[in-house]
Amino acid sequence: MFYHKEESISREELNRLQSERLIKTVKHVYDNVPFYKKKFDSAGIKPSDIKGVEDLAKLPFTTKGDLRDNYPYGLFAVPMKDLVRIHASSGTTGKMTVVGYTQTDISTWSELIARCIVMAGGTKDDIIHNAYGYGLFTGGLGVHYGAEKLGATVIPVSGGNSQRQIKIMQDFGSTILTCTPSYALNLAETRKEMGVDLKDIKLKAGIFGAEPWSENMRRDIEKLWGIDAIDIYGLSEIMGPGVACECLEKKGLHVFEDHFIPEIINPETGRQVPHGQKGELVFTTITKEGIPLIRYRTRDITRMIPEKCKCGRTSTRMERLSGRTDDMLIIRGVNVFPSEIEMVIMSVEGVEPHYQIVVDRAEHGLDTMEVQVEVNEKLFSDEIKVLENLEKKIQKEIESVLGIGVSVKLVEPKSIARSEGKAKRIVDKRKL
Template identity: 65%
Template sequence: MYWDRECETMSREQLRALQLERLKLTIERVYRNVSFYRQRFAEMGIKPSSIRSLEDLRRLPFTTKQDLRDNYPFGLFAVPMSDVVRVHASSGTTGKPTVVGYTQNDINTWAELIARSLVCAGATKFDVVQNAYGYGLFTGGLGLHFGAERLGATVVPVSGGNTQRQLMLMQDFGTTILTCTPSYALYMAEEGQKMGLDFKKLPLKAGIFGAEPWSERMRQQLEEKLDLMALDIYGLSEIMGPGVAMECQAKQGMHIFEDHFIPEIINPETGEVLPPGEEGELVITTITKEAFPLIRYRTRDITRIDPEPCSCGRTHVRIRRITGRSDDMLIIRGVNVFPSQVESVLLEFGETEPHYLLVVDRKANLDYLEIWVEVAEHMFSDTVRKLEDLEQRLRERIESVLGISARVKLVEPNTIPRSEGKAKRVVDRRQI
């Protein structure tokens, strides 16, 4: 089932021709209307006429989040503010937020791509979509909302938080599609279990989970506890918001909608473009955005492109699950560590819950990693010897996978703070 069969299943030749046409128009737009790009192109001796093929894209400069901050708030907009109908902003970790703008056409395109994403999950106009992403400057809530309305589905705009109400509405309104972060979905599952709620008796059929990295093991947990199909959605506010890429029911990666975005994978250290199949940093160029087009934006997300045909029939390439970010990965004693790697190990055992915290500290100029993980309820009442055995097995497995030693600290169920948004997975005390 497709939302837009013509666009989603066009041949690779047609798609590349369309991408080149739209790329040329985008380059002309930013060269004419955005002084930042005009200056950067001039420094590199590039004019719009220099772009004659898709291969020429790699000649263009990268855009980074720092560039967005340096041009705060509207310096990278390619249209006058009178044409901007909405702005969103990402919180960022330091300083002022990064601001993005949308024309009415941009909003319409976004809604189309979210509708396309929902259909990837099997949604139709007959579904009830409970949207538990946050509304406001964050793109998640309003992005999913407008797309679900575009599909014609019934939208429950509950936003995040107030979990008891979430579960009540889920039962009373007959929710069939749940949209939220995967960590919050697990939290809802836990709270529902405490209430005696049997999710198998609810009409839930699919969950669209994004906004944070999550593992295949977490998918199994979500599907088992909520009795639904758990699918990954990808996006970031700088590019558009959710709906840049979406997993279909084949569960073999997220189709990136190449009629609107051109993906590249680069070596995050050198900037070299890597061939399909190799893991690196995802770079995206927007080719239909009007208000806020971006050229070769470094997402800092680590993934790889899978160009192999998908069983669903969609011809757009897929990006594999995001394994982490090149700018927030932990470097511990010279080893790169992503929280999702740790999560995969923890959930292999079946004796822990999918709630954990990585605590990094420095003692005598050496970095130490301690992993706090909740023990499953049936294990916590077990003997001390069995718990010690679990700690040892986890420690050995983590060292085998990550290549570094870490202390494992087993904690009681419900000890680690829950999040109704993005889960906080790392406490880095080295910066204190």
């Protein structure tokens, strides 16, 4: 069952639809976003040069840096009076990436989430247990509006307080869980600890995303909960969750191509790679009004699956993400750039930024992040309490910038491994 007829239109029809929408978007950004006018002009591109999807590669890329340089509203294509919502995610240099939505954008986004819920086997009879965080993060509100659009019942439980989550699941009869995959594992552990029997839980499916996960994790989650676990993909710059989602075939994520045109490029040359090859995922939004983005480089690495899906949807599928082209970490669904942590450490008096970030995932639990800072003579004190206060200070500052918990550990000088004199900044021990 599909939510929308456009999920199964022919490739020719889709091509025509994409071309029509792309032409409109290119004109919209050229006329309304000075950044794009300048960029197109200097590349010698006129909106009239773009006659269809086949001309997409003529357009220049947009990067996260462009969003940062035009912080906060510089890439918005409509006046504030037309926007109904703002979301934001963390950026590379402490500046957030800010996005705005018109009423139409919210409606489109909601429809896409509704499609995702249907893809997971959901209907309007379902009770959606939405444990994504509500707030600036797109997960919570994105799923919320989509569930309402479908006509399902949404429980806006948000993240945290695991025991209460289990109680609500049990008492309210939640049937679909939406959260990060690691939180789904964590909740499974809590359920066991509380001694709640699986037969008292009505869950049948879960839609999990906002962080990388693997087939092993899927197997664990499905076994621990007795559900279908579906992968959802999105990023706030493009829309939020619901840019792509798996169907119950669980063989790659269907990209909602009637709203976003995906490309896979070679991150070094910027050229499109042959269909089916791995590379950097690039998206062009073709229906977005608030902040339409042309050829936005996601920095996510994946490939497109050329074969048709058994489910009958005609949209192309992307594989599970296999990495990043930059050093961004996703920890408990939150984007973390090492540069942000470095800035914090440098701001704490006397600390040279010799640090290392160690990320791990507890056995059935959440990601952990430990920041190790090398002690030098300036920092060292004979008094334990001074050293402990230093750890606490760095910890608090990092937590206030990132919004997630970290632990800080002081280590001896030169104990952090260096390659060619440069300290290795990130050790990711997560086995996904």
